[in-house]
Amino acid sequence: MRETGPLPKDHPPVAAKKIGLLLVNLGTPDAPDKQSVKRYLKQFLSDKRVVEIPSIIWQPILRGVILNTRPAKSAEAYQLVWTEDGSPLAFYTHKQAERLAGKIDGVMVDWAMRYGNPSIGTRLNAMKAAGCDRILIAPLYPQYSGATTASVHDAVFDAIAAMRWQPAIRLLPAYHDDPAYIDALATSLERDIAALDFEPDAIVASFHGMPQRTLEMGDPYHCHCQKTARLLSEKMGKELIVAFQSRFGRAKWLGPPTDEILEALPGQGKKNIAIFAPGFSSDCLETCEELAIRGKEQFESGGGENFAYLPCLNDSDISINMLEQLVRRELSGWI
Structure with a gap:
């Protein structure tokens, strides 16, 4: 050597x-x-x-x-x-x-x-x-x-x-179940909801979708999403509707689909909603366009009245x- x-x-x-x-x-x-x-x-x-x-x-x-x-x-x-x-x-x-x-x-x-x-x-x-x-x-x-x-x-x-x-x-x-993450989400959401000029009848947590077979093959993603939503709901003392967005292709994806949920909520008496995307650390195409723009259109097409997209954590304090x-x-x- x-x-x-x-x-x-x-x-x-x-x-x-x-x-x-x-x-x-x-x-x-x-x-x-x-x-x-x-x-x-x-x-x-x-x-x-x-x-x-x-x-x-x-x-x-x-x-x-x-x-x-x-x-x-x-x-x-x-x-x-x-x-x-x-x-x-x-x-x-x-x-x-x-x-x-x-x-x-x-x-x-x-x-x-x-x-x-x-x-x-x-x-x-x-x-x-x-x-x-x-x-x-x-x-x-x-x-x-x-x-x-x-x-x-x-x-x-x-x-x-x-x-x-x-x-x-x-x-x-x-860090889907980390107290620091759950606390950050809860604090951000409570602040943003309080700033709305209407009271939401429902709050939708929209996660990015995955093919159903990923869950069947042992991927923990679906379970992590559900645990995030459960812990956040308990922390805020509010019920959350969990949905999955961004379906692609013909395969069966995790559900329920966000777009179908948005179209159906007004018919269930939920005409004022807030939606957020806890699986995204930053706003992006899937939040700014798919949820804030197309999601609003889907909700209103079903008879919805007030719609608010609540931003991701982004670079906030x-x-x-x-x-x-x-x-x-x-x-x-x-x-």
């Missing part, structure tokens, strides 16, 4: 050791146009964690049908929620990282997207180059699923597999304080 000695003169300098924190969310196209959305959907829908159909069957469908039809429609939806700061998801994830960096001394805080930019690989390489030899990965999914949390883990370990000198890695666990508690716990022993 070669003895330790001076580095070659052309060897890059070794950076001082640092601790890193990388926040990761799902992803967003670079722009609200057809080509950008097509690139994003190709990466997203090619993830075998997301679509569990053999590639030999799925890829011809994806490339031959879906990527030639869906991008234009999705681009129109993104255009409705895009701002001068970009997509809401990228904006809020960036702000969360920025605000956490100001609260946790001695830690380099960055952010990445599982699909799209900035990618997990580029940010991990940048953190490693900056001297981070210990990095906490924080997938911003409160409820665990193979299609979300595990996919982030895959991307992280694919990235460090290419590194000769790998950093130590920790992974933030799902409530959110940042909660995230700080979670990551400090996982950074224990490093800081």
Whole structure:
């Protein structure tokens, strides 16, 4: 074995050791146009964690049908929620990282997207180059699923597999039942409901949907969603209606479907409602367009009168304080 000695003169300098924190969310196209959305959907829908159909069957469908039809429609939806700061998801994830960096001394805080930019690989390489030899990965999914949390883990370990000198890695666990998360949700919701100019007859908790077979195959996502809703309901002393949104394809998905619930509530005497999305750490296409815009239309088409979409935790003080508690716990022993 070669003895330790001076580095070659052309060897890059070794950076001082640092601790890193990388926040990761799902992803967003670079722009609200057809080509950008097509690139994003190709990466997203090619993830075998997301679509569990053999590639030999799925890829011809994806490339031959879906990527030639869906991008234009999705681009129109993104255009409705895009701002001068970009997509809401990228904006809020960036702000969360920025605000956490100001609260946790001695830690380099960055952010990445599982699909799209900035990618997990580029940010991990940048953190490693900056001297981070210990990095906490924080997938911003409160409820665990193979299609979300595990996919982030895959991307992280694919990235460090290419590194000769790998950093130590920790992974933030799902926090669906963590008191800090439940308290943050309850505080945010109670504040937002109190600010409404009407009293909701019903409060709907809309989680992102998953195919029913994920539950049957042992994925804990459905159970995590139900536990979040139960704990939150107990904390607030209010009944919550649990629903699942964003169905895709012909397979059976977790239910009841959010759109059907919204259309049916007025006929059940629930003509004034509030809806929120506790499975999303930041507002995004699925909340700003699918719930706040299309959800309102669906509710009103059923005879509803007053509709309020309550925003995600985003980069509020409530959110940042909660995230700080979670990551400090996982950074224990490093800081």
